[in-house]
Amino acid sequence: MSSIKDFASHFFVTGDPLIYGSDVAIVLVSLAIIFVLTYFKKWGWLWREWLTTVDHKKIAIMYLIASLLMLLRGGIDAILMRIQLAFPNMHFLQSEHYNEIFTTHGTIMILFMAMPFMFALYNAVVPLQIGARDVAFPYLNAVSFWLFFFGALLLNISFVIGGSPNAGWTAYPPLSGLEFNPGPGENFYLLALSISGIGSLATGINFLVTILKMRAPGMKLMDMPLFTWSVLASCVIIIFAFPPLTVALALLLIDRLLGAHFFTMAAGGNPMMYINLFWIWGHPEVYIVLLPAFGVYSEVVSTFSKKKIFGYKSMVASMMIISVVSYFTWLHHFFTMGAGADVNTFFAIATMLIGIPTGVKIFNWIFTMFRGRIRLTQAMLWTIAFIPCFAIGGATGVMLAIAPADYQYHNSYFLIGHFHQALIGGVVFGYLAGLYYWWPKMFGFKLDERLGVWAFWFWQIGFYVCFMPQYALGFMGMTRRIYTYPDGLGWGSLNLVSTVGAFLMGVGFIIQVWQILYSIKYGERDVTGDPWDGRTLEWSIPSPAPLYNFAVIPHVKGMDAWWMMKQEMKEKPAQIKPIHMPKNSGIPFIMSVFFFIAGFGLTFHWFWMGGFGLLGVAVCMFIRSFDYDTDYYITVDEIKRAEAS
Amino acid sequence: MKRLQHVATLSVIAVMTALFISGCGPEYMVLHPAGPVARTEFDLIVLSTILVAIVIIPVMAILAYIVYRYRDVPGNKAPYMPEWADSKVLEVIWWRIPIVIIVLLAVPTAKTTFALTKPPVQDVKPVTIQVTSLNWKWLFTYPDQKVATVNYVEIPAGVPVQFVLTSDSPMNSFWVPQLGGQEYTMPGMAMRLWLQADKPGEYFGSGASFTGEGFAHMRFKVVAKPQSEFNAWVEQAKQTSPALTKDGYEKLKQPNVLNNTLTYSSYPQGLFEEIVDKNGGIYMNHDFMGNKQKDQSGNMNHDMQNHQMLESMSH
Ligand code: HEM
Ligand SMILES: [Cu+2]
Ligand SMILES: [Cu+2]
Numbered sequence: 009m010s011s012i013k014d015f016a017s018h019f020f021v022t023g024d025p026l027i028y029g030s031d032v033a034i035v036l037v038s039l040a041i042i043f044v045l046t047y048f049k050k051w052g053w054l055w056r057e058w059l060t061t062v063d064h065k066k067i068a069i070m071y072l073i074a075s076l077l078m079l080l081r082g083g084i085d086a087i088l089m090r091i092q093l094a095f096p097n098m099h100f101l102q103s104e105h106y107n108e109i110f111t112t113h114g115t116i117m118i119l120f121m122a123m124p125f126m127f128a129l130y131n132a133v134v135p136l137q138i139g140a141r142d143v144a145f146p147y148l149n150a151v152s153f154w155l156f157f158f159g160a161l162l163l164n165i166s167f168v169i170g171g172s173p174n175a176g177w178t179a180y181p182p183l184s185g186l187e188f189n190p191g192p193g194e195n196f197y198l199l200a201l202s203i204s205g206i207g208s209l210a211t212g213i214n215f216l217v218t219i220l221k222m223r224a225p226g227m228k229l230m231d232m233p234l235f236t237w238s239v240l241a242s243c244v245i246i247i248f249a250f251p252p253l254t255v256a257l258a259l260l261l262i263d264r265l266l267g268a269h270f271f272t273m274a275a276g277g278n279p280m281m282y283i284n285l286f287w288i289w290g291h292p293e294v295y296i297v298l299l300p301a302f303g304v305y306s307e308v309v310s311t312f313s314k315k316k317i318f319g320y321k322s323m324v325a326s327m328m329i330i331s332v333v334s335y336f337t338w339l340h341h342f343f344t345m346g347a348g349a350d351v352n353t354f355f356a357i358a359t360m361l362i363g364i365p366t367g368v369k370i371f372n373w374i375f376t377m378f379r380g381r382i383r384l385t386q387a388m389l390w391t392i393a394f395i396p397c398f399a400i401g402g403a404t405g406v407m408l409a410i411a412p413a414d415y416q417y418h419n420s421y422f423l424i425g426h427f428h429q430a431l432i433g434g435v436v437f438g439y440l441a442g443l444y445y446w447w448p449k450m451f452g453f454k455l456d457e458r459l460g461v462w463a464f465w466f467w468q469i470g471f472y473v474c475f476m477p478q479y480a481l482g483f484m485g486m487t488r489r490i491y492t493y494p495d496g497l498g499w500g501s502l503n504l505v506s507t508v509g510a511f512l513m514g515v516g517f518i519i520q521v522w523q524i525l526y527s528i529k530y531g532e533r534d535v536t537g538d539p540w541d542g543r544t545l546e547w548s549i550p551s552p553a554p555l556y557n558f559a560v561i562p563h564v565k566g567m568d569a570w571w572m573m574k575q576e577m578k579e580k581p582a583q584i585k586p587i588h589m590p591k592n593s594g595i596p597f598i599m600s601v602f603f604f605i606a607g608f609g610l611t612f613h614w615f616w617m618g619g620f621g622l623l624g625v626a627v628c629m630f631i632r633s634f635d636y637d638t639d640y641y642i643t644v645d646e647i648k649r650a651e652a653s
Numbered sequence: 654m655k656r657l658q659h660v661a662t663l664s665v666i667a668v669m670t671a672l673f674i675s676g677c678g679p680e681y682m683v684l685h686p687a688g689p690v691a692r693t694e695f696d697l698i699v700l701s702t703i704l705v706a707i708v709i710i711p712v713m714a715i716l717a718y719i720v721y722r723y724r725d726v727p728g729n730k731a732p733y734m735p736e737w738a739d740s741k742v743l744e745v746i747w748w749r750i751p752i753v754i755i756v757l758l759a760v761p762t763a764k765t766t767f768a769l770t771k772p773p774v775q776d777v778k779p780v781t782i783q784v785t786s787l788n789w790k791w792l793f794t795y796p797d798q799k800v801a802t803v804n805y806v807e808i809p810a811g812v813p814v815q816f817v818l819t820s821d822s823p824m825n826s827f828w829v830p831q832l833g834g835q836e837y838t839m840p841g842m843a844m845r846l847w848l849q850a851d852k853p854g855e856y857f858g859s860g861a862s863f864t865g866e867g868f869a870h871m872r873f874k875v876v877a878k879p880q881s882e883f884n885a886w887v888e889q890a891k892q893t894s895p896a897l898t899k900d901g902y903e904k905l906k907q908p909n910v911l912n913n914t915l916t917y918s919s920y921p922q923g924l925f926e927e928i929v930d931k932n933g934g935i936y937m938n939h940d941f942m943g944n945k946q947k948d949q950s951g952n953m954n955h956d957m958q959n960h961q962m963l964e965s966m967s968h
Contacts, residue, residue, distance in 0.1 A: 103866045176863055182840060183823035183865060273841035273933025279824070313723070316738035322748075344826060345837045346844040349767045356762050360755045367708070367751035368744075374716055375743065379734040381725040392720055396713045403705035410758060412765040413697045415834020416683050419826055419861035483683040485830040487861045490869035497857070498680030 021171050024105060026088075031168055060592040062146040065553060067153050068131035069450065072443075074157060075125035078116050079517070081164065085113035087514055090474075094507040096495040106491035107174040108193070112167065114177030119201060120160040122297045122431070123208060125439045127156070129300060130215055130239055132450050133442075136546035136553060137233045139224025139562050139569075144217040146590040147638070152207035152214065154600035159204025162607050166196040170611065173197035176489060178286060179260070181271035181279040186264050192611045198261045199607035203600075205254055212246030215239055224545070226564035233544040233568075234310075234323055238303025241327040245292045245299070245334065253289035256282050265610060280345070287338035294430065295334040299327055301438025302369060305391050308441050309373050311540050312388040313380030316568065319372040326365030333362050343411045344418050352411040359409035366402055370395060385540070386460040390441035393468055397433030401426060404479065419489075422482025425475045432471060448539045452552045453531035459523035466516030474509025477502035543571035554650050556587045556642055584651075587642040593635075599628035682830035682857060688849045689773035690833030693765055700761065704754050769833075772813035773849045779813040782806060783925040786818075786825035786838040786860060788908040789867030794920050800890045801897050803905065803915035805874040809883040810853045818844045821906060821928050826862035829875050835861050841933030843925075850877035867910040874914070894918040 021027050045051050058066060088109055092101040101109065135143055143149050166172045173193040175184035184194045219240045223232070232240075259270040260282060269275035271282050310317040317323060339347060339355035347355075373395065382388065404426040408414050417423055448454050486499050493499050538547040548570045549558060560582045566572055606621025679685055686692040722731050772779050784806075785792040793806040808814050818827050820838040828835035829848060836846035850856065860871035878886065897905075897917035902924065921927075926934075 103869065107863075107865070174865075180824070183863070188823055188865060273936070274931065276933065276936045278933075279839075314725075314733075315735045318738050319740075319744055320738065322744055342837070344835050345839070346842065349770050353763045353766050356766065357755075357759045360758060360762075363755060364748070364751040368747055370712065371743075371747040374712070374719060375740075376738075377719050377723055379732050379737055380723050381729070381733055382720055382723050383725045392716070395716055396709075399709040399712055403709050406705055406755075406758065407698070407701045410697055410701055410762045412694050412762065412769050412834065413701065415769075415836070416691075416694050416698065416830065418835060419828070480681070483681045485682045485828075485857055485859065487828070487859055489863040492869050498678065 019169060021168055024102075026105075027168060034168065055594070056592070059597045060150075060594045062142075062150045062590050062592055062596075063555065064131045064135050064143050064146065064149060065450070067149055068128045070153060071124045071128035071131060071156075072450075074160065075121050075123075075128060078121040078124070078160065082113050082117040082121050083514060083517055085109045085116070087510055089113065090507040090510040092491060093493075093503050095504065096493055096497075096500050098492060101491060103491045104174065107489070108167065108172035110489055111173050111176055111179075111197070112163065115163065115173070115197065115201075116160075117431070118177065118293070118297070119204060120156075120163065122435055122439075123204075124156055124160075126242070126297055126300050127152070127208075127211055129235075129304070129439065129442050129446070130211065132446055133546060134215060134218060134236055134239050135222070136449070136549070136557060137236050137544050138219065138222060138227060139545050139558060139564065140218065140222040141557050141561075141587065142590065143214050144222055145214050147593055147596065147632075148210050148214050150593065150596035151599065152211040154596045155207030155210075155603060156204045158600045158604035158607075159200045159202075159207070162203065162604060162611075163196055163200035166193060166200075170196065178290070180286075181260060181263070181282050182273070184260065185271060186267075187272070195261070195264060195611040198257045198264070199611055202254065202257050202261070203603050203607055205250055205257070208246060209250040209254075212243040212250065216243040216247065219243070224558075224562050224564050224569075227569065230321075230324070231564060231567045231569070234306035234317060234320070235300070235303035235544075237324050238299045238301075238306070238327055241331040242296050242299040245296045245331050248335070249289045249292040249296065252285045253293075256285035256289070259285075261610075265613065283342060283345070284338070287341045288335070290341065291338040292331075292334045295330055297435050298430070298438075299330065301394075301435050301442075302327065304438045304442035304445065305373055305394060306376075307544065308387045308391045308445050309376045310568075311445075311542055312383045312385055312391075313377045314383075314541070315376055315380035317372070318376040318378075319368075320567065322368055323372055326368050329365045330362060333358060333365075337362065337409075340409055340411075340414070343414045356409050356411040360406055363402060363406050363409075370399060370402075385444070386455065386457060386464065387441045387445035387540075389461070389464050390437045390444065393464070394433060394437040394441070397429060397437065397471070401429030401433050405430060417482060419487050420482035421478040421486045421488060424488050425478035425482065428475050428478075432475075445540070446546070448534040449537075449546055449551050449553065453527060453533050454539060456523050456527045456531055459519055459526060463516045463519035463523060466512050466519060470509045470512025470514075470516055472509070473512060474506050477506045477509075481506075538570075543568040545569050548573065556589060556647065559584055559587075559647050559651050584644050584647050586644055587647065589640055589642055591638050591640055593632075593638070595628050595632050595635075599625055602628060685831060686833075687831040687854060687856060688833060688851050690769060690848050691831055693769065693773075694834055697761060697765055701758055704757055708750065708754060769847065770845075772815070772847050774813055777812050779815050779847075780809060781815045781817060782808070784816050784818045784827055784838060785925065785928055786820040786822055786827070786864070786871070787906055788822040788864060789860075789871050790905070790911045791827075791858075791860070791871065791873045792905065794925050795887075796925070798887045799919050800887055800894070801917040801920040802890075803917075804872075804911060805876060805914040806858075807876045807878060807883060807886050808850060809880040810850045810877040812880065813847055813849045816846045816848060817925070818846060819925065819929050819932070821932065822908075823864040824862055825860040825864050825868075825871065827858070828861040829856050829858040831856045832875065837862060841929060841936070843929050843934070850875070853877050853879055853882075865908075867908070870910045870912070890916050891918045897921070897924075 045054060058070065061067065088101060089106065092098050092106055131143070131149070135141070170192040173179065173196055175189060175194060179194060179197055182188055219232070219236055262268045263270050263272065269277040271277045271279045273279065306317055306323060336358040337355060339351065340359045343352050343355070404422070408417050408423065408426055444455055444460065481499060481502050484497065484499055486493065534551040537550040539551070540547070545562060545564075548562065562569065602621045602624030604621070605624065606618045609615070609617025609621055683698070684695065686695045723729070781796055783794045783796060785794070790804055792801065792803050794801045816827065818836055818838040819842060820840045822840070824837055824839045826835045826837045827846065832848040832850055833846070836844050838844065854877050856875040856877065858873045858875050860868060864871070894916040895918065897920040899921050902921070
């Protein structure tokens with residue numbers, strides 16, 4: 009009995025009222041979900057329509073829901089940290105708790121908020137923009153989603169079971185190694201990232217092939233919408249960047265689980281290997297998430313200026329240059345780790361070079377608006393707000409690239425200010441712009457304008473109030489990842505200001521949640537399929553798009569295909585033919601559950617459970633390999649009925 | 654809505670001005686350099702701020718103007734050219750602007766990067782101080798003076814100080830903002846950082862790279878004194894302080910936070926070198942060392958950690 013008790017007190021995280029509160033909340037919410045599904049007899053519906061779907065549009069919606077939930081979780085983490093830092097010598101969070109929170113905040117925001125939000129946009133938009141009926145590998149797409157989902161779940165349960173990782177989102181050894189970190193927390197981190205990483209890599213391959221192979225007839229590469237181009241560039245980076253991450257995580261995992269010494273100096277290993285591998289992924293990762301945001305801005309700015317995008321070729325070239333150069337900058341994350349002056353100079357200049365194509369893009373967006381007609385819709389507001397915000401973030405980035413100056417910025421709040429400005433001002437603003445822009449296409453109604461504008465201003469003001477003071481704090485010598493600071497250094501007042509800003513952004517987010525709920529009920533329905541007077545193919549079909557996207561695959565004659573069709577009057581619809589579609593499958597879901605089981609077992613060194621999970625994965629793959637009944641046809645009658653409705 | 658926009662703009666301006674004005678206070682350590690290294694870095698910070706401001710301020714002004722001028726309201730007479738989408742001239746201009754800025758920044762960056770690997774002044778004989786980051790405190794050993802301190806370090810003012818850095822705990826980073834930028838302390842390695850204080854004074858220092866539970870409390874003082882007072886302090890430390898023994902070091906190493914400072918009259922000979930070796934320093938050298946001598950320039954390279962330097966220092 010006492011051994012069970014002992015086990016439980018290690019297995020479940022105990023001793024903190026915040027955690028107990030979350031325990032209760034998790035149990036209650038789970039019960040409520042189970043109750044609702046059972047009461048309304050929705051289990052079958054959930055399974056048939058969602059858990060087994062291979063439709064890119066539904067996968068997009070699932071990614072979106074998951075990423076918004078993760079934004080909420082990461083945001084609550086952020087607020088908790090900001091409360092703790094609001095005053096000197098606060099006693100709101102203990103050190104260990106703060107350390108877990110900044111680690112999960114960073115990890116979740118980048119890997120389980122930004123990445124899935126980006127994949128939501130990939131899925132919602134790319135096949136429609138290129139006139140395709142689905143992605144190249146729909147089944148693999150479902151596998152990717154569920155791997156992400158269960159990876160995220162694995163990380164998220166760590167704060168009630170076993171304990172969260174606490175070595176920062178970068179998890180540098182030796183701090184993340186067994187010697188200094190014996191608990192299961194880092195295992196959660198490593199396994200969660202590995203599992204979801206497989207999914208991300210698969211998505212990269214999937215969309216690269218989709219874009220290269222599945223474009224509507226007539227659409228040349230240089231006719232592609234810029235969002236599609238940005239996804240292409242981002243996928244190229246994913247394919248080259250994720251393998252080093254996988255290796256880094258796997259080696260650290262082997263160190264931790266099997267007692268190897270890849271990263272223990274004292275046994276002849278070297279943690280610098282981890283740090284290099286991590287950032288060889290880590291820096292390009294920033295561009296993985298940023299480029300699609302650039303794509304969104306390009307679409308939005310062109311649509312709402314009623315004008316062709318300015319300098320299309322430059323836009324494409326700059327993205328491709330960024331995707332290559334972003335591989336030669338990783339060392340700027342550790343200029344101060346003693347590389348030679350020659351090495352530091354090389355990476356400093358390579359980093360600054362990225363500023364060139366980025367600067368060009370900014371000029372091109374601005375000149376797309378020049379001599380246009382600018383409609384300040386929500387998507388456009390976020391896009392316009394992005395420009396100054398990202399210009400400042402980019403400028404501080406160039407400042408950080410100056411290696412000797414970085415000796416003073418590194419690990420300080422100046423850095424925190426900078427990367428939040430790039431990640432929020434660049435990435436989050438872009439995804440939100442994309443969300444408002446494509447929401448009608450995804451769901452068939454618009455999001456309420458008035459509420460949206462309120463949310464927008466709360467976010468904007470909150471952002472500057474929160475992060476501008478952090479640059480100043482960096483100059484005051486405040487280092488990152490400290491859970492408390494003493495009186496008398498003069499850090500108090502600016503930290504308080506910063507915390508106020510975080511709350512303002514929090515209010516903005518709450519208004520957005522309310523905006524979504526409100527618009528589900530009262531939002532303006534989109535009956536035309538083209539609510540913004542769009543230019544690209546996704547606006548040529550009804551909202552939301554039918555299962556098969558295009559009843560007849562369009563023929564493309566140039567850039568802004570739908571705009572051209574609108575100018576030339578629509579051609580007579582060609583003859584409808586039966587459409588070949590992939591069948592739903594439960595295997596991606598089940599296989600990912602097995603991955604989860606394996607990950608959970610390995611986290612606690614329960615190798616029997618890890619083995620069982622991996623066996624399940626293998627069986628799933630085996631079964632799928634011999635499944636030949638994977639597709640079907642939609643008949644002409646069905647299509648006609650759907651088109652008429 | 655107009656009203657709201659006004660309030661927004663005003664509050665942003667207010668915050669910015671507040672920051673700007675307060676930027677003059679002495680608590681902005683990085684902006685108040687007290688030594689040649691920090692000053693060089695400060696100059697680069699100023700230069701780069703000006704150069705980037707030259708680009709982004711006009712960009713913001715143009716943006717504001719264009720958004721206002723071409724907004725879609727009835728009766729807007731501004732020209733509308735929906736097909737106008739490229740201009741060689743314009744594009745050439747803005748491919749060039751960032752290139753020029755980057756060149757202007759790259760040159761001093763490269764120069765300074767190399768310069769900072771050397772002592773800031775050449776005509777004064779430098780002092781070497783070894784730094785070991787522990788969980789969660791700072792140990793300083795003085796190979797020439799043979800004394801040791803914890804959580805504070807005394808240096809002679811006006812003399813270049815070569816800090817040799819290692820860690821007997823997860824890697825940390827040694828940062829004294831007013832004297833210059835930081836450098837990591839890493840187990841099994843000995844890294845080098847030149848700093849110098851112009852004048853006597855007390856300077857704030859802290860660990861900058863996260864090392865777990867007690868990390869936030871890893872602060873130390875740098876006390877700069879005229880050379881004579883520094884010598885007197887060493888003498889006094891030798892006379893009045895206890896010795897740091899092997900056992901004492903093991904105790905010091907235990908993971909806990911120490912809220913005060915300690916002074917030792919002596920420490921076990923070769924302690925620092927032993928710490929480096931035992932944490933993997935032994936693996937870092939021999940086969941890598943032979944062919945590379947560029948270390949003389951003060952360059953630190955990972956695969957050729959400075960065993961040589963260590964040996965030359967063990968007098
Ligand atoms: C929405 C408002 C946000 C606020 C108020 C906020 C606040 C914070 C705070 C207080 C820290 C910890 C600083 C420290 O102690 O070192 C932090 C770290 C971090 N944040 Fe955020 N954050 C926000 C959004 C985001 C977003 C959107 C992302 C990424 C897409 C992000 C990525 C990170 C990362 C990577 C870290 C570093 C974690 C680490 O040190 O391991 N944050 N943030
Ligand atoms: Cu980077
Ligand atoms: Cu190193």
